[in-house]
Structures are given as structure tokens and as C-alpha cells.
Amino acid sequence: MKKDIKIGFEHFTSKNELTEIEKSLFEKAIQARENAYAPYSNFFVGCAVLLENGEIYTGNNQENAAFPSGLCAERTALFWIGANFPDQKIKKIFIVGGPKEFSEKNPPIPPCGACRQSIIEYETKQNENIELYFSNLNDEVIKVTSIKDLLPFYFDGTFL
Numbered sequence: 001m002k003k004d005i006k007i008g009f010e011h012f013t014s015k016n017e018l019t020e021i022e023k024s025l026f027e028k029a030i031q032a033r034e035n036a037y038a039p040y041s042n043f044f045v046g047c048a049v050l051l052e053n054g055e056i057y058t059g060n061n062q063e064n065a066a067f068p069s070g071l072c073a074e075r076t077a078l079f080w081i082g083a084n085f086p087d088q089k090i091k092k093i094f095i096v097g098g099p100k101e102f103s104e105k106n107p108p109i110p111p112c113g114a115c116r117q118s119i120i121e122y123e124t125k126q127n128e129n130i131e132l133y134f135s136n137l138n139d140e141v142i143k144v145t146s147i148k149d150l151l152p153f154y155f156d157g158t159f160l
Contacts, residue, residue, distance in 0.1 A: 012141040025094035032058035045097035047073035052089040074115040089126045095134040106136045119147040120154045
């Protein structure tokens with residue numbers, strides 16, 4: 001039996017189409033991206049995370065000469081939040097990434113597989129979807145209502 005997978009998403013061509021909180025997350029993710037440590041890949045990523053209490057925390061990618069010892073922006077932010085605010089639900093995650101020398105041709109940058117798996121863990125833990133936005137510096141934004149839209153065959157604790 002063949003089944004099709006349909007991915008629900010919204011595409012914004014300008015940050016002006018975003019809500020005020022989404023614009024704020026976008027700007028904070030851009031600021032976080034500027035502080036990324038990426039001397040090997042020159043691929044800079046910033047992430048802003050909105051918690052249910054209204055607080056916003058950021059992360060950025062941190063590389064290491066001993067690949068793969070570095071960590072992506074999303075996991076940097078998520079793991080810090082998990083360690084410091086374990087009972088706060090995550091409402092939104094905004095990611096901005098791309099080469100340091102950004103060009104008009106760069107598409108919105110989605111989270112890598114390891115970050116998708118980490119976001120699934122937090123969705124499962126809080127039993128609530130996390131809105132995910134990924135973008136480039138050209139104001140083009142993709143929004144999904146759950147990481148499950150990007151990782152439909154996900155692995156979680158129910159398999160253990």
C-alpha cells in the first residue's frame with residue numbers, strides 16, 4: 001500500500017509578514033548568528049527560543065577542530081534551556097543560518113538531522129508541538145507547526 005507524506009508549512013517572503021514576536025525572534029537569531037564560532041566551515045547559525053514564560057534565549061553553532069566535537073545552534077540553545085528551565089515549555093524556535101559571506105541565493109536553512117531529533121525529544125517531553133521557523137538573511141522564512149513535519153518517521157522513547 002502506497003501512502004503519501006504531506007508536509008504542512010508556511011512560506012513568508014518578507015519578515016514584514018511575521019508577527020511582532022516572530023520578528024523579535026528573527027532579530028535575536030540574527031544577533032546570535034553573529035557570535036557563532038565557525039572558523040572551519042564558515043557556516044554561521046543562530047537560534048532564538050521562546051519559552052512559555054515569554055523569555056527568549058539564544059544559541060549559536062560552536063565548532064571544534066576535532067570534528068564532530070562542535071555543536072549546532074539549536075542544540076546549544078535547547079540543552080542550555082533544558083538544564084536551566086526543565087519545566088518551561090518551548091513555544092517557538094527560530095533559526096537563521098548560512099555561509100558567513102551570505103548571498104542572495106542562499107535558501108532558508110533547516111535544522112540538521114541531529115537537531116531535528118533533539119527537537120522531537122523536547123516536543124515529546126512537553127507533549128506539545130513547537131513551532132519552528134527557519135530562515136536566511138534575505139527575510140525568507142519557512143514555518144512548520146511541529147518538527148514532525150520535517151521528520152515524519154521520527155524515533156522517540158516509545159520505541160524503547
